[in-house]
Amino acid sequence: MLGAGSKAGLVPLHVWLPRAHPAAPSHVSALMSGVMTKVAIYAFIRIVFALVGPAAWWWGLVVLVLGGITAVLGVLYALMEDDIKTILAYSTIENIGLIFVGLGLALAFKADGMMLAAALALTAALFHAFNHMLFKSTLFFGAGAIQHATGTRDLAQLGGLIHRMKISAVPMLIAAMAIAALPPLNGFASEWLLLQAILLSPALPQFGLKLAVPAIGALVALAAAFAAACFVRLFGIAYLGKPRSQAAEAAPETDAASRSAMIGLAALCVIAGLLPGLVIDLFAPVSDNLLGVRVPTQSGLPWLTIMPVTASRSSYDPLLIALFVTISACLAFLSLRRFGSRIIRSTPAWGCGYQEFGPQAQTRLSQYTPSGFAQPIRRVFAASVFRAHDLVTIPPPGDAAPARFTSSWTDPAWATLYTPLISALDWTADRMNRLQFLTIRRYLAFVFAALVVLLVWVALWR
Amino acid sequence: MRKTLIENLFRGKLTEPPPPVADGEIADLVSTLARTTQQRLGRSLAIRALDAGSCNGCELEMIALGNAYYDLERFGLKFVASPRHADVLMITGPITIAMREALRLTDEAMSAPKFVIALGDCACTGGLFANSPACIGAAAQVIKVDLHIPGCPPDPITILKALIGFTDSLKHPAAGRA
Amino acid sequence: MMVNSRTWQAAASDLATGRSIFVALWAEAQDDGCIIHLAGRPQGSGEVRLLSLAAPDRLFPSIAQHHPAASLMERALCDVHGLTAEASPDPRPWLDHSTPYLFKPVTGDGVHQIPVGPVHAGIIEPGHFRFSVNGETIIRLEVRLGYTHKATLGLMRGHMIDHAAQLAGRISGDSTVAYAFAFARAVEQALGIKAPPRATALRGIMAELERLANHFGDIGAICNDGGFPLMNVLTAALRERVLRLAATCFGHRLMMDRIIPGGVTTDLTAAHAKLVLTTLTDLRGQWARLFELYEKTASLQDRVVTSGWLDPMIAQRLGCGGYVGRASGQDFDARRDACYPPYDTLAITVPHLTAGDVDARLRIRMAELEQSVTVIRTLLATMPPGALCTPLPDPANLTTIERNDARVGHALIEGFRGDIFAHVRVHRGRIEDVMLRDPSWFFWPALEAAIEGNIVADFPLCNKSFNPSYSGCDL
């Protein structure tokens, strides 16, 4: 577990990964993120499901908790980084977390003899691993293309690349939407399966699991939402808007080979997203082999829908949804063409009527920087987790000195691994201090914790 | 709070009946009409206020249009934040040199069909500032104006009358042109 | 008093130490160069003193190098008169928009800018705000004005008094009564005449009605920018009632051109006086309920308390008057401290707080509403009979000596924002030199300082609580 976990990048054994992956050339990083981490997952599955024999339920719990924490922390890290490849590497950590949540669930179900549910969770994990391989490789190729074209991986230097890297921007957008778990793409399909598996877990008998699984569900949801923010930031800042540097202004399109590689992978993302039934069936032999059960065959269902358990529980038909959205959009387009104005004019974006000229007339100054975009999330979430904080110094009226801004954050894993004692002391002091200034959210968290304690006590007493 | 809300519901509206606009009353204020053949803008006009150097008096009365007594919204008229969303550019002030470019940019940012209204003496004629070296004077000197609303500042009833007459003339171009 | 450069510098360091408060700085073009005037008043007093310095080669020692409150005015007068302030800490142009403008420096990673204005989203005067930010964190705010520069003072110079009075009433439309009042008093002092007692009482009533209307508008607008439109709707209705009252009694909603040098143009009939009293009683009952609503709406209180804190030290240093100064511990009110009629016979208490936040500025306004009603009631109760206007001396009938003698006068009047300073020099019935200084000159730098520690989304709320005039500064 330790070995596989550190190879795959589970928190807190992740610290090497975001340093190693970006260091390699892009196609190698793609391979490292897409395939190497999966080898670790393969090893983990092999050992835990096949070799070790019947597992105890608490193994599942441990894997679940680690997976959930890894997912959220991974993507929060990604949100604070400006280097594209580091962002992608941290996002790999997040996805590994999600996969481990699936595996943990499968372990727990298996330990309790709920084989069908275990098969669903395992399938979800495998499906997600497969999807991650597709979109993460695309993204790393894209990152490589950007680095090659502009000589930088720093988001703060990019912008407007969609105008010059017209073709490679499209697979990049698809991959970004897929990894942000948006329907009808493949990332959503596997996360949907994972959520369906979580919905089956109240039937688990152990109290520990009963309490942990909903919280893990919330972590998974949080990770998915952060991932959306993270990839809006990545794509929106690198490809959209105006160039933030000379290099970004003159970036050439990437070569045909990597373009076609990206397009191929992105097409697979779309296909796996629209026809998830096919992929699920692909993984059926695995669960058959490991658990002796398989999820119902999907490919025969009408309208190519997927139904993991029964029709009355849940179903999802990405093909139909995509069709509906396309038809609606076309309908809107056609009726506007028929009844509305067809004229389209182009003028500069509304700048409040300010006429800027001279040396400061660089409109790119008024564009959001990547760190500015993430600042609200940093302030809300990372302030407690990463001790992120901003420092502003404004000189008094009449003082010509520049106003200063510094922002800093620390990785709690480094801190806890290397200075555990200081960290703990600091944390306690901080908490004690903060008790006086509780927010609604914190109060609720306390009420919630009290309730949990109460319930555990009731359960044990019984 | 509860008391205020319940009272507001049951004490009835403060809004006064719309001022009557006689036929042709505003005709002499309207200088151009129907720039386009599209006449459907009628009672849905979004207004972008533009202060081109006024003393803030006209702005105060413009803001008053939104209060419960006049309630501009009931006529389908509203002030909007972005010129992109606007159909009417309502100019106040004697067009200072510093605001000339801003006026041009705002006009450029609006999509057709659009109209221009000059509100207050300064925007209509330059007012007391017509001879100022820092001002251009009447709005009509820099942009085609469709409606003039004079006054220093015009009171809300006057503005309301002119706006109602103007929107109606958009629906029935003949009446407005009379 | 004409002084030499050394006395000038000494006066500037007096301002810097806080012994005296900066009032205004302006220049007067002469055939040979310029004369620079500096007005100041001793701390805690309303008695303005003038220093004048000849600048034959269009150079003068900068006041701003000693005292930052003078910076904006210094830049403006340099633009208008082509002067150079020696050793100025900030020589950038202010009213002149024809050259590129460099904003103050900001350092740090990931900093970007949010340019807002001159065309704002709401119905507001034009001005440009440049925020240097990182996400929501404001690192610096810089205000750039000059968009409503109409050369108003220049237009007044050389014109007859009555024409200049009209222009004075249009320096800032929301303070038209206060400006007309200040201008009239300055002219009256210069000409050595006095307005009749009935006129001064009416001036007082108009000034207080203007204060009521504007404070209602401001209180509502602050709450609106704090995200509570209900309050705005209710106070806007009250404001409308005051304006209608003004229209009924004085013939103009904003009471423009009602105060003229020498007196007033309209009388208040007994019936109208009664109407004023009944309306005020009714309004008072309504706003008491509104303030209760303000205080009991926790979600609104959460927005206004601690937002936009202005350090009393900075307020003092900049010489902020009005509700801005009084909310940050400054105990100054021209009605009490400059003691001009009709307030010389009234006991004016000056409410002041030290909290310095948006809430404090709002509460000062609320306290002033009460006070205005008391003032109006007292003035109505003791309204003297008599003439409305003292005629101005006809320049044709003056003796030769009087005719050749240009005379100066100045006044400090409390408008709704704060103390308005007026200075004129009259010669043969014409205005030779004039300065009208809005309290907003000191609100702008105070706003730039008060924004520290606030986020971008709270700026409109802070700004509205200062409500500085744009037109009043872009002279």
Next chain:
Amino acid sequence: MALITPLLLQLVQMALVLAIAPLLAGLVRVLKARLQRRAGPPLLQFYRDLAKLIIKDAIVATGTSWIYRAAPYVIFAASWVSASLVPSFGTNLLFSWSGDLIVIVALLGTARFCQMLAALDLGTAFGGLGASREAMFASLAEPAMLMIVFTVALIAGSSQLSVIATFMHSGAAGLRLSLGLGLVALVIVALAETGRFPVDNPATHLELTMVHEAMVLDYTGRHLALLDLAHALKLTLYMSLIACIFVPFGMAGPGAAPASLALGLLAYLGKLVLGAVLLAIFETAIAKMRVFRVPNFIGAALMLGLLGTLLLFVSATL
């Protein structure tokens, strides 16, 4: 043949939400005006505004890409489809199984993703401002919504809205603590997601406080019409969702007679009016929050949703 009526009903559902969305948004505006002692805009003003916007010329900012032009269509289509997937007058419509509640939430996520990209495409400060605030709010609102889905799905044994509505209607759910928590949480999420008080001000005129408005500040004409309509559809969606889960009374079942369908429609309209009244009162009575209070507000929804789910994990009867 047997397919025609269900198909027709499905189409009626799609047309209904589209037709009713502007009316609902207009109704809230009128009610708010009445609470402020104003007459307010005419009830049908929203339609007039849309009709006007459509005939106006479109302007796109220079330097934007195809994403900026395509986004309004995608946002509108995704909002429309997801709004149509929420049962209104009847359950078990023809395509009701094509997506469960999770899919509906995620589809709105797609719309939001496109909205944020379009805002960033502008390359202006306001676009970035709106997008970064939206990203912060969404990163809490989406998980909160999923927790609500969990709560409801665990009670009804399904994440399909039709099944949930039928189950809730049957009375088998009874009065549960978890359901109450879910309702409060859902109301909070709905307010946040539809850009209402106290999270965003739908009528704000201040650039610096805007969230949704900042992202659409540069759209004109038909593009703006689509975005406004999508925004109204989202409001309808959340109101229908609350109605469908918590007050599913009067909804027509599968294969219902025309009379019960009509009854279902009436009941639906009644619920929307009630929702509009409550929303108007709430929005009038409360001030907008500071931006960094909003995470606490939505975070409360997340915690409530989590608590609801947890209760159900611990005991199926809570």
